[in-house]
Amino acid sequence: MNCKVVQDDLATYLDGELDMPASVAVKEHLEACGQCRALYVRRLEAWELMDTWKDVSPPGRIRKNIIAGIKGPGRSAWVLRALPVAAALLLVIGLSIYFGGGKALHKKGDFAGPIIRSNTDSLVPESQDNASINEDELISHLHIFQEDDFLETLDELVKIDYLPLIDEVADSDRSRQRSSLDLVVT
């Protein structure tokens, strides 16, 4: 075995990845050749110096964050699926109360949905004056059974940009006004 072959095999020899005959041949060569042995010792020493770079313990918060990470997306997905349904339900109930359905509900006396119910006699008056009902007044009479759930849902709505829709309308109005102005200027 010549020096070139041995030097090419040194790294593999150091890692114990050479097959047995080749390993024996390299070992015999190193015993006989001072130049290759010096190279071998240098590489071995450098490889051993790398042991000074020791493992460190990962920060404890990593595990907590990982577990939170696998739970978070699932919950968000559930909320995202459920929200449109809940929003549609709320809309239907609100519209039915506002446009007269409330009279029938009032007659039954105990309309109760999973989240809201009307709980006062003044919610929908008997008179034909329904259209004059103030929206704020209507909302003020809705009884929230589970306030925590409501607040949580509000947070989720904010997170997925459900609520800023009003701002977007205002923005589009503003941009429309701006483009009209542009036309006037041009």
Next chain:
Amino acid sequence: MEDTDISLMGLVRKGDERAFELLVLRHQRPVYNLALRFLNDPAEAEDATQEIFIRVFKAAGSYTPDAKFTTWLYTIVRNFCFNLLRSRKQAVIVSVEEESLPELPAVHVDPVDRISREQVREKVIHAVSRLPENMRMAVILSKYHGLQYDEIAGIMGCTVNAIKLRIHRAKAILAEELSGLKPGQD
């Protein structure tokens, strides 16, 4: 009897979060240290470890126990870290044939000048971080994770010969960079 990684992954595939927590406990240290040594940035290593395990959970359905779990896991680590470097536009991923040796330092430390173990550690970190990405990952997996060349080849998606060549070159570079360092007693 202690659960094997493969049996735990079988449970994780069914959505068992407890089994996943056990896998995290078992492997967070090597994953964190691999990312830390490769990226050389504790904050990035922490983020990477979290993201990698979340990916493991999400990808559990695609895991097939053909190979060792750690091979699959480290392949995710490798892909994540390489992509992270690419996104930082700092990575130069080149084929083994194109890999060139980085310039070696002109001045070598006097062999008789004993330096502290901490200084040696810093020089080791510096030397490893100067290696091209493919070489660095191969060296870290070999030196600090005790993986065989064929396992490293599986993780890196290349041949065993390519790994031999990378490690051979890396050891030559490291021997040059670290030659003569003799850590004293701290």
